[in-house]
Structure formats: C-alpha cells, structure tokens
Amino acid sequence: DAGITQSPRHKVTETGTPVTLRCHQTENHRYMYWYRQDPGHGLRLIHYSYGVKDTDKGEVSDGYSVSRSKTEDFLLTLESATSSQTSVYFCAIKTDTNYGYTFGSGTRLTVV
Amino acid sequence: KNEVEQSPQNLTAQEGEFITINCSYSVGISALHWLQQHPGGGIVSLFMLSSGKKKHGRLIATINIQEKHSSLHITASHPRDSAVYICAVDGATNKLIFGTGTLLAVQP
Numbered sequence: 001d002a003g004i005t006q007s008p009r010h011k012v013t014e015t016g017t018p019v020t021l022r023c024h025q026t027e028n029h030r031y032m033y034w035y036r037q038d039p040g041h042g043l044r045l046i047h048y049s050y051g052v053k054d055t056d057k058g059e060v061s062d063g064y065s066v067s068r069s070k071t072e073d074f075l076l077t078l079e080s081a082t083s084s085q086t087s088v089y090f091c092a093i094k095t096d097t098n099y100g101y102t103f104g105s106g107t108r109l110t111v112v
Numbered sequence: 113k114n115e116v117e118q119s120p121q122n123l124t125a126q127e128g129e130f131i132t133i134n135c136s137y138s139v140g141i142s143a144l145h146w147l148q149q150h151p152g153g154g155i156v157s158l159f160m161l162s163s164g165k166k167k168h169g170r171l172i173a174t175i176n177i178q179e180k181h182s183s184l185h186i187t188a189s190h191p192r193d194s195a196v197y198i199c200a201v202d203g204a205t206n207k208l209i210f211g212t213g214t215l216l217a218v219q220p
Contacts, residue, residue: 099145
C-alpha cells in the first residue's frame, strides 16, 4: 500500500498566525492533493500538485498556498489563519493501484 | 446541478438487510470511486471502477457507463458498516469530483 502521512494530526492555533500542514508519501507518485472537509460541504479541493514545483489551485484556494520542493512532500500553508479555516484537512495521492487514490488520516485544525 | 449525485443522502437499515446506494454523474470519466468514512475517521478507498462489477467481501460495486450510473451494494449489513459512503469520479483533469455522500446507519 502507498504510504501517506499527514502531520500534525491535530492543531489549535490563533487567528492571524501562520500554519503549515505536511503531507508525506513514501513512494514517488506524481499527483498529490489537499482537501478540506466541512459539514454540509463534503470534500473540497484546495490545491493539487502534478510534480515537483508544479501546483495548481482548486475550488477553495483563497487564503492557502502550497509548495512541493520534493516528490514526497506536499506542504499546505495558511499564511494568516482565520476562523473560517477551521476544518479537517485531508491529503491524498493518486496511485497506480486498484484503488486509485490513497488518503491521509486527516488533520483537525481549529483556529480560535 | 451537481456533476455527481448520490442517493439517498441518509439511510437507516436493520442489521442483515441488503443495502443499495446509487450514484449518477453527468461528465465523462476515466474511473469511478467508492469511498468510506467512519464517523471522525479517515477516508478509505473501497473500489475503483471503469466498467462492470467488483466484489470485496460483502460489498459489491457496479457501473453502467452508458447510463452514467453506479451502485454500491452491501449484503448482510452489520452495524460496523455504519459510515458515510462517498462516490467520486475521475475525469480528464486528474482531479476527483465528489458526491455529497450517503450517511448509512445500520441498527442492531
């Protein structure tokens, strides 16, 4: 199975502070994704990457930036966290297995 | 109109019942995915389908490409099957389009 790790698993931060979430894969899959999941909205794409230094915006990218300097790491940064960014964040990779996609365990972020 | 529609949104069943969750989509796809998420838990891929039918244990997934429709069946349902089931399609953009999910509760 493709290994994917998200860190941290939980974080509480104050409004206005920067926050970086990390997604790490143990293989060399090209596509990586960041989603947020909120009640009533389901999963929404924030940003995705199709290679090192190749990223693009998703449907809810405002207030977020990403970086991918190595194949295995995809970082999501909230430059100045707001309460509306309180959410559960999931990273995913597109694999070549029979299941297609593997999701991380999620990061529960609370902005107070 | 959403590109991926699931029904029902909520489903309550008694243990042992046969369950069907439906998914319809309106875009061209390379594959359709069924995902499972237990309350407060992570997201697990159950099936990836591009045609026909797949079976894993008590779960069966089918897809009809011509009708743009897929079904997820659970046979002999059990309380541990209680979860949100999400249909998602993979189009030409290497990005998933998600349905809104079906919340299943299986009562003992």
